[in-house]
Amino acid sequence: MVNQLSWKVxxxxxxxxxxxxxxxxxxxxxxxxxxxxxxxxxSRIKGGHxxxxxxxxxxxxxTVTNDLDLLVAFDQETIDINxxxxxxxxxxxADAKFKPSKSEDIVASLVSIPFTEIATELGTSLMKNMVAxxxxxxxxxxxxSIYKEVIEETFLKKxxxxxxxxxxxxxxxxxxxxxxxxxxxxxxxxxxxxxKKRMFMIGNDAIALGALAAGSRFMPAxxxxxxxxIMEYLIEKLPExxxxxxxxxxxxxxxxxxxxxxxxxxxxxTASAGPGLSLMMESIGLSGMTExxxxxxxxQRGGPSTGLPTKQEQSDLMQMIYGxxxxxxxIVLAPSTAxxxxxxxxxxxxxxxxxxxxxxxxxxxxxxxxxQTVEKFDHSKININRGKLKMDxxxxxxxxxxxxxxxxxxxxxxxxxxxxxxxxxxxxxxxxEHDETGKxxxxxxxxxxQMEKRLRKLNNVTQRFDKPIHFSLHDEEADVLxxxxxxxxxxxxxxxxxxREDGIKTNHAHIRLLxxxxxxxxxxxxxxxKRVVVVENNGTGQHANVIKMNVGALEKIESILKYDGNPxxxxxxxxxxxxxxxxxxxxxx
Numbered sequence: 001m002v003n004q005l006s007w008k009v010x011x012x013x014x015x016x017x018x019x020x021x022x023x024x025x026x027x028x029x030x031x032x033x034x035x036x037x038x039x040x041x042x043s044r045i046k047g048g049h050x051x052x053x054x055x056x057x058x059x060x061x062x063t064v065t066n067d068l069d070l071l072v073a074f075d076q077e078t079i080d081i082n083x084x085x086x087x088x089x090x091x092x093x094a095d096a097k098f099k100p101s102k103s104e105d106i107v108a109s110l111v112s113i114p115f116t117e118i119a120t121e122l123g124t125s126l127m128k129n130m131v132a133x134x135x136x137x138x139x140x141x142x143x144x145s146i147y148k149e150v151i152e153e154t155f156l157k158k159x160x161x162x163x164x165x166x167x168x169x170x171x172x173x174x175x176x177x178x179x180x181x182x183x184x185x186x187x188x189x190x191x192x193x194x195x196k197k198r199m200f201m202i203g204n205d206a207i208a209l210g211a212l213a214a215g216s217r218f219m220p221a222x223x224x225x226x227x228x229x230i231m232e233y234l235i236e237k238l239p240e241x242x243x244x245x246x247x248x249x250x251x252x253x254x255x256x257x258x259x260x261x262x263x264x265x266x267x268x269x270t271a272s273a274g275p276g277l278s279l280m281m282e283s284i285g286l287s288g289m290t291e292x293x294x295x296x297x298x299x300q301r302g303g304p305s306t307g308l309p310t311k312q313e314q315s316d317l318m319q320m321i322y323g324x325x326x327x328x329x330x331i332v333l334a335p336s337t338a339x340x341x342x343x344x345x346x347x348x349x350x351x352x353x354x355x356x357x358x359x360x361x362x363x364x365x366x367x368x369x370x371x372q373t374v375e376k377f378d379h380s381k382i383n384i385n386r387g388k389l390k391m392d393x394x395x396x397x398x399x400x401x402x403x404x405x406x407x408x409x410x411x412x413x414x415x416x417x418x419x420x421x422x423x424x425x426x427x428x429x430x431x432x433e434h435d436e437t438g439k440x441x442x443x444x445x446x447x448x449x450q451m452e453k454r455l456r457k458l459n460n461v462t463q464r465f466d467k468p469i470h471f472s473l474h475d476e477e478a479d480v481l482x483x484x485x486x487x488x489x490x491x492x493x494x495x496x497x498x499x500r501e502d503g504i505k506t507n508h509a510h511i512r513l514l515x516x517x518x519x520x521x522x523x524x525x526x527x528x529x530k531r532v533v534v535v536e537n538n539g540t541g542q543h544a545n546v547i548k549m550n551v552g553a554l555e556k557i558e559s560i561l562k563y564d565g566n567p568x569x570x571x572x573x574x575x576x577x578x579x580x581x582x583x584x585x586x587x588x589x
Contacts, residue, residue, distance in 0.1 A: 001141075001189045001190065001191045002069075002188060002189070002190055002191065003057065003058050003059065003190075003191055004055065004056060004057035004058065004059070004061070004190070005055075005056055005069040005070065005140070005188055005190055006053060006054070006055045006056075006064065006065050006067060006068045006069050006070070006085075007024070007053070007054050007055075007056065007068075007069065007070045007072070007136060007140075008051055008052065008053040008054070008068055008070070008071050008072065008082060008085070009021055009024075009051065009052055009071075009072040009074070009129075009132065010049065010050065010051035010052075010071070010072070010073055010074065010075070010077075010078030010081070010082055011049075011050065011051075011073070011074030011075050011078055012047055012048065012049065012050070012074070012075055012077075013041060013042060013047055013048050013049075013050045014047065015074060015129075016126065016128075016129040017050050017051065017052055017074070017129075018039070018050075018052065019129060019154075020052070020072070020129035020132060020133060021037060021039075021052035021054055023129075023130075023133060023147065023150050023151070023154065024054065024133050024136065025037060025054050025200065025371065026150045026200065027146045027147045027149075027150050028056055028142075028146075028193075029198065029200040029373060030146070030149070030150075030197070031146055031193045031195065032193035032194045032195040032196045032197075032198070033056050033057065033058065033190075033193040033373075034056075034057045034058070034059060034060050034061050034198075034373045035054060035055065035056055035057075035061075035200060035371070035372065035373050036054070036055045036061050036062065036063060036064055036370060036371075036372045036373070036490070037052055037053060037054040037055070037064070037370055037371045037372070038052075038053050038064045038366065038370050038567065039051070039052045039053075039369060039370075040052075040053075041310050042310060043225065043308075043309040043310045049075075049077050049078065049081060051078065051081075051082060053068070056140075056190060058190075058191050058192075058193055058194070060373070061373075061490065062336075062337060062372070062489055062490025062493065063487075063489075063490030063491045063494065063567070063568075063569070063570060064370075064567075064569065065569065065570060065571070066085065066569045066570065066571040066572060067085055067086070067087040067090075067571075068082065068085035068086045068087065068090055069086070069087065069089070069090055069091070069188050070090070070091050070093065070136060070139055070140075070188060071083065071085075071086060071090065071091070071092045071093070071108075072093045072094075072132045072135075072136060073092060073093070073094040073095065073098055074095060074115070074128065074129075074132075075095075075098065076098045078094075079092060079094060079098060079100065079110075083100075083108060086108035087108075088108075089108075089187055089188070090108035090109075091108060091109050091110075091111060091139060091187065091188065092108055092109065092110040092111065093111050093113055093132060093135050093136065093139070093177070094110055094111070094112060094113070095112075095113065095114065095115045095116055095128070096112050096113065096114040096115075096116075096117065098112075111135075111177065111180075113131070113132075113135055113173065113176055113177065113180075114176075115128035115129075115131045115132055115135075115173070116128045118131045118169070118172050118173065118176065119131050119169055122165060122168055122169050122172060123165050124165075127165065127166060127169040128169075130166045130167075130169035130170045130173065131169050131170070131172055131173035131176075132173060133147065133170050133173065134169065134170035134171060134172060134173025134174035134175075134176075134177075135173040135174065135176065135177040136173075137170070137173075137174055138173070138174045138175075138177040138178045139177065139187070139188050140188055140189060140190050141188075141189030141190065142190075144167075144170050144171060144174050147167065147170055148167060151163055151166050151167055151170075154166075197376075198373050198374060198375055198376065199373070199374040199375070199376060199377075200371060200372070200373055200374070201338055201371060201372070201374055202229060202338065202368065202369050202370060202371045202372075203335075203337075203338045203341045203363055203367040203368045203369070203370065203372075204226070204227070204229035204230045204233070204299070204363075204368045204369065205229065205233055205338070206338040206339065206341040206342040206345075206374065207230050207271070207297055207341050207342070207345050207361065207363070207368075208229075208230045208233040208234050208237070209233075209342055209345075209377075210341065210342040210343065210344070210345025210346050211230075211234065211269060211295075211345055211349070212234070212237060212238070212241065213342070213345075213346055213377075213379075213382050214267060214345060214346040214348075214349035214350070214382075214384065215267045215349070215384055216243070216267040216268060216269055216295075216349060217238065217241065217242060217243030217244075217266055217267065217268075218238075218243055218244060218245075218246075218258070218261045218266050218267075218268040219231060219234050219238065219243075219244075219245045219246075219258075219268065219269060219270065219271070220245075220246045220248050220253065220254040220255075220257035220258055220261075220268070220270055221245065221246075221247065221248065221254050221270050221271055221272065222247065222248050222249070222250055222251050222253075222254050222272065222276060223247065224251075224272050224273045224275065224276050224309075225273065225301065225309045225310055226273060226299045226301055226309075226310070226365045226368045226369050227271040227272050227273050227276075227297060227298075227299040227368065229368070229369070230271045230297060230299075231245060231247070231271065250279065251270075251272050251275075251276035251277075251279040251280050252279050252280065252282075252283060254270040254272070254276075254280075255270050255280040255283040255284065255294070255296065256283050256286075257270075258270045258294060258295075258296075259283060259286060259287050259290075259292050259294055262292050262293045262294055262352075263290075263292050263420065263429070264419065264420060265419040265420075267293075267295075267349055267353075268295075269294070269295035269296065269297065269348075269349070270295075270296055270297070271296070271297035271298075271299065272296070272297070272298065272299075273298065273299050273300065273301050273309075274298070274300060274301060274303045274304075274307070274315070274316050274319070275303070275305070275306065277296070277298050277316065277319065277320070277323070278319070278323075280296065281319075281323045281324050281325075282324075282325075284296065284323070284324050284328075284330075284358045284360075285324040285325060285326060285328060285431075286431050287328075287357070287358040288324065288326075288328025288329060288330065288357055288358055288454070289326075289328060289431050289432075289433075290429055290430070290431060291356040291357065291406075291407065291415065291417075291454070292356070293349075293352035293353045293356055293357070293359075293387075294352055294357075294358040294359070295345075295348045295349055295352050295358075295359050295360075295361065296358060296359070296360050296361070297345075297360075297361045297363065298316055298320060298360055298361070298362050298363065299363045299364065299365065299368040300313055300314050300315065300316045300362065300363065300364040300365065300486075301313055301364075301365050302315075302365075302563075302565050303315055303316075308565045310365070311365065311565030311566070312364060312365045312366045312487075312537055312565060312566060312567045313364070313365070313537050313538060313563060313565065314364050314485070314486060314488075314536050314537040314538050314542075314543070315537070315538040315539070315540075315542065315563070316362065317362070317485075317514065317536075317538070317542040317543055317546065318542050318545075318546075320332050320360045320362055320514075320515075321514065321515045321546070327451070327455065328357065328358070328454065329355065329357040329413075329454055329455060329457045329458045330357060330358050330359075330360065330515060331348075331351050331352075331355065331357065331358075331359045331360070331458070331461060331513075331515060331516070332359075332360045332362055332513075332514040332515040333347065333348055333351075333359065333360070333361050333362065333512065333513060333514070334361075334362045334363075334485045334486050334511060334512055334513075334514050335361070335363065335367070335486070335512065336367070336470065336484075336485070336486055336487065336488075336489035336510055336512070337367070337372070337374075337489065338367070338372050338374045339374050339375060339377070340512070341361075341363065341367065342374075342377055343377075343381060344361060344512070345361055346382055346383075348361045349384075350383070350384065350385040350386075350387075351461070351464070353385065353386045353387040353389070353417075354385055354386075354387040354388075354414070354464075355387070355414060355457050355458065355461065356387065356388075356414060356415070356417060356457070357454075357457060357458075362485075362486065362514065363486060364486045364487050364537065366486075366487035366567045367486055367487040370487070387414065387417065388414055388415070388416050388417055389417050389418070389419075390416045390417065390418050390422070390425065391418075391422065392422055392423045392424070392425075395418070395422065395423065395424040395425055396424065397424055398424050398426070403426055403427050403428070403437035403438070403439070404416075404418060404424060404425045404426055404427045404437065405427075405436040405437055406418070406425075406427035406428075406429075406436070406437065406438050407427075407434060407435070407436050407437070407438060407450065407453070408436050409436060409449055409450075409453050410453065412456070412457070412459075412460070413452075413453045413454060413455070413456035413457035413458075413459070414457055415436075415453070428440075433446070433447050433450060434450070435450075458516045461513070461516050462513065462516065462518045462520070462521065465512070465513055465518075467512060468511075468512055468513035468518035468521055469509050469510065469511055469512060469513070469518055469521050469522055469525070470489070470508075470509070470510040470512060471507070471508070471509050471510075471521075471525055472493070472496070472507060472508040472509075473507055474496070474500060474505070474506060474507055474508075475505035475506070475507060476528065477505070477528055477529075477530070478505045478506055478507040478528065478529045478530065479504050479505040479506065479529075479530050479531065479581065480499070480504060480505070480506045480507075480529070480530070480531050480532075480533055480577065480581060481506075481507050481508070481509060481525065481526065481529035481531070481532045481533070482495070482496060482506060482507070482508050482509070482533050482534075482535060482577065483508075483509045483510070483511065483532060483533070483534045483535065483543070483547065484508075484510050484511075484534070484535040484536065484543075485510060485511045485512075485514065485536070485543055487567065488510075488535050488536065488537070488567075488568050489510050490570075491535075491567070491568040491569055491570045491572075491573050492508055492510070492535055492568075492573065493508065494570035494574075495570050495571075495573040495574040495577060496508055498570070498571075498574045499574060499577060499578065502578070504577075504578070504581060506577075507525070507529065509522060509525050511543070514546070517546065517547075517549075517550040517551075519550045519551055522547070522550075522551055523551055526547075526551055526553050526556065527553075529556070530556075531556055531558065531581070532547075532553065532556045532557045532558070533557075533558050533559070533560055533577060533580060534547060534557060534558070534559050534560070535559075535560050535568060535573065536559070536560075536561060536562075537561075537562050537563060537567070537568070538561060538563055539561060539563040540561075541559040541561060544557055544558075544559045558580060560573065560576050560577065560580065
């Protein structure tokens, strides 16, 4: 029996690949297995190859693996494209009309199963995916009764006969493989899970839940991959809490509506991807100048322009830190797991109101769309902080034609804030430079004071975090320090385990607060390391350059870059780091 395995289903988009993976994974999640999935899909609604790779384990995992144990193929293309991932004991379950890959390097066995024929005999060829789930369960040694609850949840609204037919299709697939391929069915039996109940969600779901928990009640947004699921989730859930989602005409409208709502006192946010963030930059500057709280979610994808809408990349980093014209205070957060995405989203709303500035939560396609096991959220950790918000009773009466000092010069750079209509809180708001009451002013001395006030807001942001950097100390003096951000965490952690087995002393720092940069935290970590390798999904080493600007150590820092649209995998990263350690050259995928 095995502790973990990787299962992949592939076919043409629109023929139920997603639902196959969803039903399979949901059932295993409810048994207590840890899961992590990654979908490969095209930027079209129907047609084109798609696959869903799901890693199943009895232990916690944060990424998919290089190899593959079981491949379910609904077309020949799935075999031709994915069979090279299969390990020596790997198995292909393919519809009867398809053949093994022509590559001589493929040693996996192919079991021919008439998915379509069996499903058609049971009522409809659409149930071929259920037949495949049944056959997969026979290989893994799973009791097919685990699917009953999930099938009922999925199909009961269509009537009990549909539920029965789908369960019948699962049973037929299970029985066919057990009867026709009993030898292969014993290869990949997985050990029993612990039975504990855990959540199973994509990062975007965790972000949406975080926004709800933070008290956000308004989301204006324009649909875009890979951010749309945040909007779709909240379209359903926000009305239950007295909130709403508005689909705007474009991203400019979305961000300006969010700014307006925040100014009015409602916690609001928007979410988009690289192209949408490009359109938002001027308005993000408006948030900084007017000191209006704003939370923006950026789910990175392949660029530039339309680029690779459905593929992994981490190339928005510089844009998120430096994209706006002029200089404003800005905070950029980067969660690395779905669990962190939940808590960091709450933190983003608090920081936006505490520091009265734009806060960008930076995700990437792998984190946003990979479905993963998540421990139950601890609601005792949820805290709402609205910063220097002044109410009627705390405001002194205004005399004559005085105005409230909304942009008062303060030691910490954060001025008192009021909601519009607050008694004794009248003030101006404008995107041009202004004095303490908000009235436009181009006076040189005023400009200097207001600029310095805004910029010193961020002086203590790093201290607000218990862990601005995840640091895994394995060796006091490391041969190599691996640094990453967002979804590369899992691949780095597993690569380090292999490197240490080879005798290479390796530590890991994962940056959670990207701006303002936690220099004082990272500096001693880099100082105790002989070499530093920054792992990131882009072509120019953006994260490495940010580290060099803030920490120095130019002679130590090297990069491993990948920008082909695919995420880092543990074994690939292990190989590249080892090559880099032995040879010492910049590595690109």
